[in-house]
Every structure is written in structure tokens, then in C-alpha cells.
Amino acid sequence: MKVTRAATPFLPLCQLLLPSRLAGLSVTLLKATALEIAILAGHLLLYPSGIVQERRSAPALPSPETAQLPTGAKPPVVLLHGFIDNRSVFVLLRRNLAQHGRQHVESLNYSPLTCDIRTAAELLGRHIEEICERTGHPQVDIVGHSLGGLIARYYAQCLGGDAHVRTLVTLGTPHSGTRVAPLMNAHPIVRQMRPGSEVIEELAMPAPGCRTQFVSFWSDLDHLMDPLESACVDHPDLLAHNVRVSGVGHLALPVHPAVATGIRQALDMEEADIRTATRTGGLTVA
DSSP, rough: OOOOOOOOTTTTHHHHHHHHHHHHHHHHHHHHHHEEEEEHHHHHHHHGGGSSSOOOOOOOOOOOOSOOOOOOSSSOEEEEEOOOOOGGGGHHHHHHHHTTTOOOEEEEOOOOOOOOOHHHHHHHHHHOOOOOOHHSSSSSSEETHHHHHHHHHHHHHSSSGGTTTTEEEEEETTTTTTOOOOOGSSSHHHHHSSSSSSHHHHHHHHOOOOOOOEEEEEEETTTOOOOGGGGGOOTSSEEEEEEESSOTTTTTTTOOHHHHHHHHHHHTTHHHHHHHHHHOOOOOOO
């Protein structure tokens, strides 16, 4: 899977002023930054539409006019947003998943006043149990962006949520903590996302028998991950596959169509597929 880079008028200038290696990096960084700004502007417009929690209902039958791929009994997909955000960030991803056969996709909001990852994980667990009861599916898949992925991992790994979470896909999630934006340490949930915090240390503890499959997308241009590899799942007891994304920033991860393709593939992976991908290096978005 490859994100195609479009031509840019700045390329000749960069090649003249910088060595070829630095010029390529500068152009990539410039394009990724421009994309992040555009996505941020669009998301600010959509943000009010996602403030209210969406209405819960039984999965609707697809319209006969809607072209969809053949589907099996796929579990519901739960989308969980990041810090100071809401479900509106998943508008495009949700549509993409629905068009490719995921008939039951729900976006959950947690309060912007949330101050503890553990509490948010417990609340997520109650939501997931309600979804399983309502839909008749014993398990769900989760896609978590940034902090949302950390909340979902805590639920699956530390609160027994692996009984209900089949696959957890994380996008730019600080699995081993991030040192970015030290001035935000006043917020307790930001402190919990720092390397060495109690939450991060709990996630590093042994987790024998955890049944959830983990697929983590991490970007080499993620300005909110310090170090960048903190967005990888690195745990000897977890069945995990890390997917490197090139040329895409933090805000673009839940929006970019190539990443959406990777997410769909990750949700369709079986345990044997993840083990094979982990051994061979697997899928890379470049």
C-alpha cells in the first residue's frame, strides 16, 4: 500500500538549495504540514457536529442501492477519538468502513473533562458490553486515535476487556509514552501519557493470555510522538503488529484514504496473519 506523492512547485527550489536527501525530506515535511493544517481547518468546522453522543440503535440493513462488498458476520467497529477531540474526526473513516462491508460502526465520545485513563477505560468497557448485548455479537473491533487507543488498550489489557475486544487498531497512540509539549503537564491525563507514568508502567507489566490482537499505525512525521517509536506496541505477551506510515502527520492518520485501506486490512487479519506479518515486517504505508 502506497500513498502517492503529488508533484509540488517547491520541489525544484528545494533541490537547488538543499542536498537531494534533505530536499526530499523538506518537501515531504512541507506537504505533510500543509495537509495537517488543511485537516485541522476542516475538523474545526466539523467539530460541533460531534459534540453530542450519537444515538444508539440496532444495526440498520444496508440500502439495496448501496454497492457493498460481500460480508460475513463481522463484529461491530467502535471508533474512539483522541485528546480534546470528539467523534467527528472519524467521519471519513466511518464512511469508508461502511462502504466496504462494516454494517455496524459506532463512534464513542468520552468527556473532554476526563482526567484519568483508567476511569475512561472502565466507561469504555460498559459501552462495549452494551454494544455486544444490543447487537448480539460477543466481540467488537476498536479503532483508537491517539489517546483513544491508549484507553482501549488499558481496557483490553488490564481490565479483562480482551474477552470483548477481538482486534484493536491504534493510530498515533503513545503506547510507551510521549515527551512532547511539556507545558501541558498541568493536565493529569497528559501526565499519564508521559514515559514512566503509572499507567504506562502498568501497560508494560506482564499480560499473559491477553486475547486481543493489536495493530499499531505509527508515522515518521508524527509531531506528537517523542520518540516516534513510542507509537509502537512493544510487549512480549501481546500479539502485535506495527505498521510504519511515511509522509503522514498525526491528524491525518484517521483521515488519509491509504491509512483507511490499511485499517480495513488490519481489521480483517486473523491471528495467523498477524503472526506472519510480525515475523516478516508486514505492511508498510510509504
